[in-house]
Amino acid sequence: RTLGGLYADVTLGASRPLLLSSLGAAAKAVGPEAFLAVLPLRVSTEDAAVDTSWVLAALRGHVGNARLGHFGEYFVPLSQWLEKRAGELAADSREIESRNLRNLYEQVWALLPGYAVCARDVEAALPPIARLMGVALAERPEVRSHVLQGLTMLIMSARSRKEPVPKPDGSGVVVQLTAEAQAALSTVGRFGKNFLPLLFNVQEAEPPEKRPALQE
16 A cells, blocks of 8 residues: 555544554554654644644554664654644644644653563663653653553563573572663662652642552
């Protein structure tokens, strides 16, 4: 299929759920970086321009073979633009378009947990985006759950990556974290002094029914 025909199918709603599911499976197989190189994501607020923001719906729940660094390089700047542009549209009394962009902003951050599960580059990729994750956690309730899940997945995924290592005395092997997993946990741990105060402050402000995820 040509990309033009694919855009038309999604835009017109022809077999949209099946098409998005198929695209999602493809994205998970090749990774979002390669997928977006073939099927670029374009967000437009002008009627005549091509808009392929539906690609976010295809990616949600289908992130695999991904670098956390790609989320920081590609999606963090996009989220910042969406937030800024939504504010501009609201100020121009274009409320529906503004809400649409805020919805896309939420969809962008919803991809973070998938990236966190796959990430093998946490040591290098987390520091550049940690502050923005903290801002989203503290000031953006609509994406808070995604950031919390992303942090949780970074830790749980790293803790699961182990390998057998021979004992120094040659008497057998022990199972321990891989060097990359140890580096990931150490990197997340370094930001504990930044994230923990935010988590405590948010917990105090949240209603009781929303606190379990924060406590965990």
